[in-house]
Amino acid sequence: MIPAELFRFCPRCGDARPADNAAAVPYRCGGCALVYYFNPTVAAAAWVSDPAGRVLLIRRAKDPARGKLAIPGGFVDAGETADQAVRRETREEVGLELDAVQFLTSFPNLYHYREVTYPVLDLVFTARAVAPEAAFPGDGVSDIEWHHPAAVDPGEVAFPSILESLKLLQK
Numbered sequence: 001m002i003p004a005e006l007f008r009f010c011p012r013c014g015d016a017r018p019a020d021n022a023a024a025v026p027y028r029c030g031g032c033a034l035v036y037y038f039n040p041t042v043a044a045a046a047w048v049s050d051p052a053g054r055v056l057l058i059r060r061a062k063d064p065a066r067g068k069l070a071i072p073g074g075f076v077d078a079g080e081t082a083d084q085a086v087r088r089e090t091r092e093e094v095g096l097e098l099d100a101v102q103f104l105t106s107f108p109n110l111y112h113y114r115e116v117t118y119p120v121l122d123l124v125f126t127a128r129a130v131a132p133e134a135a136f137p138g139d140g141v142s143d144i145e146w147h148h149p150a151a152v153d154p155g156e157v158a159f160p161s162i163l164e165s166l167k168l169l170q171k
């Protein structure tokens, strides 16, 4: 269920949403005229490289996609830049500081968590690890692996957006 489908009543005045507008965007309340938008959530992730040209993969410890490979990243907090978010998430997940953070590409993604399917816009960066040997499996990570981009198995990759950005690195 996408977030727009969860709003069966106006969150301000409690008016029931007409059945014929069950997931219309934006939500428009007939009772109090509230207009509410459902925009995608923003996430930021990075392909972090070491001096040998290898990239850092994380093995996800939690659902969704538990056991699959991903790259450091996560949801951008309100008030944060994408650059700040990817540096914070990388610090939390693998303990690394980043240098030369550069935008690579973006992809729409769907993130399934419990009963809700969140539309997400993934912003993907490339970056260099300041001290790659210091990487460790941190928050939500069961293991870390360094691979040359060409050696990453596409069947192991957690999300289509990560796979699409991997193809750019493999060119």
Ligand SMILES: [Zn+2]
Binding pocket: 010, 011, 012, 013, 014, 015, 029, 030, 031, 032, 033, 034
């Ligand atoms: Zn209302």
